[in-house]
Amino acid sequence: MKVRVLLILLILGLLAPLAQAQDPVTVTLWMHNHTPRIAIDEELIAEFMEENPHITVEYEIVEDYFTSLQTALAAGAGPDVFNQFTLYNGQFYAQGMLAQVDPVAMGFQTIEDVYSRYGEGFIGERVLAGDTFNGELYGIPTELSNYACYTNDDMWKEAGLDPATDFPTTWEGLVDAALQLTKRDESGALVQRGYDFNWASPIYIFLHFDPMVMQLGDSMIDTTTYTADINNENVKRVMQYWYDIVNTHELGGPQYTNSRAAFNAGELATECTFGNWGTPGMEAAGINYSIHNIPRWEDAVNDLGFATYAYYLQVNADSPPEVQEAGWKLVAKLTSEPERYLNEAALFQPVAEYLETEDFQNNEIMPVFLDELYRGQYHPIFAGYAEVGDAVNRARDRIILGGEDMDVVLQEAEDEVNAILERALADIEAAGGG
Numbered sequence: 001m002k003v004r005v006l007l008i009l010l011i012l013g014l015l016a017p018l019a020q021a022q023d024p025v026t027v028t029l030w031m032h033n034h035t036p037r038i039a040i041d042e043e044l045i046a047e048f049m050e051e052n053p054h055i056t057v058e059y060e061i062v063e064d065y066f067t068s069l070q071t072a073l074a075a076g077a078g079p080d081v082f083n084q085f086t087l088y089n090g091q092f093y094a095q096g097m098l099a100q101v102d103p104v105a106m107g108f109q110t111i112e113d114v115y116s117r118y119g120e121g122f123i124g125e126r127v128l129a130g131d132t133f134n135g136e137l138y139g140i141p142t143e144l145s146n147y148a149c150y151t152n153d154d155m156w157k158e159a160g161l162d163p164a165t166d167f168p169t170t171w172e173g174l175v176d177a178a179l180q181l182t183k184r185d186e187s188g189a190l191v192q193r194g195y196d197f198n199w200a201s202p203i204y205i206f207l208h209f210d211p212m213v214m215q216l217g218d219s220m221i222d223t224t225t226y227t228a229d230i231n232n233e234n235v236k237r238v239m240q241y242w243y244d245i246v247n248t249h250e251l252g253g254p255q256y257t258n259s260r261a262a263f264n265a266g267e268l269a270t271e272c273t274f275g276n277w278g279t280p281g282m283e284a285a286g287i288n289y290s291i292h293n294i295p296r297w298e299d300a301v302n303d304l305g306f307a308t309y310a311y312y313l314q315v316n317a318d319s320p321p322e323v324q325e326a327g328w329k330l331v332a333k334l335t336s337e338p339e340r341y342l343n344e345a346a347l348f349q350p351v352a353e354y355l356e357t358e359d360f361q362n363n364e365i366m367p368v369f370l371d372e373l374y375r376g377q378y379h380p381i382f383a384g385y386a387e388v389g390d391a392v393n394r395a396r397d398r399i400i401l402g403g404e405d406m407d408v409v410l411q412e413a414e415d416e417v418n419a420i421l422e423r424a425l426a427d428i429e430a431a432g433g434g
Contacts, residue, residue: 025326026056030079032065032311034143036280036345041334048333055326073097073316080319081327083142086130086309086378087203087385090223094383094428098131098138099315105328111137119352123374127350130378131312139312140335143347146376147207147306148368149272149292150282155181155192156269167292171212171241174270174295178251181269191267196252197242198259198273202389205396206379207307208273212238214377215300220392220417221380226425230392230414236406243400254401263287272306276365277346291368305372307379342366384424391416 031041038061045057060079062068066088072078073092084092092098103111114137115124125132131139151163159181168174174195181194198204210220216234221227229235246253256262260278263271264285272294274282282289294305313334315327338349339359348369354360355370382388395413398404 022054023322024054024056025322026058027081027323027326027330028058028060028079029330030060030062030065030069030082032083033061033063034345034347037341037347040337040340040344044333044337045330048330051333052326052329055329057330076318078316078318080316080323081330082314082316083311084139084314085311086381087206087389089131089139089312090133090382090385092314093133093138094424094431096431097317099317099319099324099327101137101140102315102325102328105325106140106332107329114140117352118350124352126377127373130308130310130381131314139314140331141310141312141349142335142341143277143311144308144350144373145275145277145310145348146308146369146372147273147275147294148372149270149294150263150274150278150289151292152263152266152269153288153290155266159269163290163292168295169293170298171295172298175244175249175251178270179249182251190250190252190256193252193256193262193268195245195270195272196256196259196262196268197245198271199254200258200260202386202393204273205389205392206385207309209238209242209392209396210379211304211306211376212241212297215297215302215304217301219380221382221388221421223380223382226382226421228388228414228417228421230395230417231407231410235410239396239399239406239410242396246400254397276348276369279365280346291365293368293372304376306376308373308376309379382421382424383428384420387420388417391420 029045031037041059045059049055049057066085069078069082069084070088074095101111101114103109103114106114108114115128118124118127127141127144128137130141131137149167151167153163156163156166161177161180166177168177178194181192182190183192185191197208213220213234216237218229218232218234220230220235222229245251252259257265257267259268259271260274262268264281264287266285266287296303313331315324315331319327335349338351338354339357341347341349342363343359348366350373360366391413395409398409399406
């Protein structure tokens with residue numbers, strides 16, 4: 001009798017943790033709208049819930065995504081798992097919103113195994129640097145992107161240029177090519193632009209403008225000291241180049257159709273702010289295109305193009321432990337099929353094992369982007385990015401569109417940005433270092 005009782009107690013003791021582990025868990029997942037991705041997400045989530053019947057995933061595509069996410073998380077009502085753009089990661093980390101990656105919940109033994117999934121040593125660290133703070137990892141990339149230049153090959157050939165041999169490797173040479181590719185009507189108005197920057201959003205200050213500064217050896221933001229250096233010769237040189245595109249060479253500017261839309265409409269011969277995800281739109285528009293590296297300055301000291309950026313799946317640090325665990329398990333599922341996301345949604349998940357497959361090796365779009373990835377780096381990641389981007393963007397427009405004195409405007413911008421960064425750093429320190 002005593003033996004039977006002991007056996008029953010032993011069995012109950014063994015089953016209790018199992019029963020506890022299978023308690024129902026609900027995970028809310030927010031994603032931004034990228035239509036080609038949604039069907040894959042929904043299929044994988046359905047599989048995930050079949051494999052984990054105790055976990056329910058509430059999947060929501062959220063409009064006005066970044067504002068809605070920031071507001072919800074700040075109010076304590078945010079989702080358990082969310083996809084986030086690297087430009088915002090510094091702010092979210094500083095506010096303590098991010099949970100560290102749980103490698104065991106994802107099916108790994110150690111965090112080193114997670115890094116190794118994206119490449120041994122330096123490459124894995126470089127790929128995951130967009131969500132690594134103080135040596136700790138806070139997310140897994142669902143989409144890693146960088147930029148290349150696309151040429152409308154029909155326009156180039158009509159101008160007597162062969163993009164395969166004549167595409168310039170330098171910013172200086174790009175102006176010469178753009179002038180040859182530009183068409184004007186009898187009044188001098190532009191009817192075909194040879195090249196133009198993307199003026200659509202302040203985010204491009206860090207994705208496009210600052211990388212041109214970085215090619216020359218500087219960056220406008222020191223993310224270690226939280227200080228700005230904007231009124232310097234390298235920033236002035238890049239600003240003058242952008243100024244000349246608009247005012248000296250009259251090749252474009254923010255008053256014209258956005259560069260991406262203009263390229264797909266057959267109104268722009270060269271566009272350098274599409275990622276690999278841009279090709280479906282070009283093919284739908286019937287554009288005969290080819291892909292080229294981002295130009296460098298003739299005297300560049302850093303061999304990099306425009307900035308690398310990414311979206312990372314992250315888990316809410318305020319979610320209960322069992323929800324966080326389920327969340328990281330879900331993240332593993334949503335990053336388990338990089339081939340499908342690339343081929344069906346044009347989203348690149350840089351899993352090292354996938355890069356070695358025949359499918360990836362035969363991909364005709366990715367070689368230039370992979371080359372830029374291995375030579376490039378992420379944009380600066382810091383708290384206060386949105387305010388800083390707005391401040392520098394206003395300075396740019398005052399100089400280029402308003403004709404104000406560059407030295408004066410850049411010094412005022414530097415002072416404003418340093419004040420923003422000082423407040424951001426104080427908030428981080430008050431919160432215990434992020």
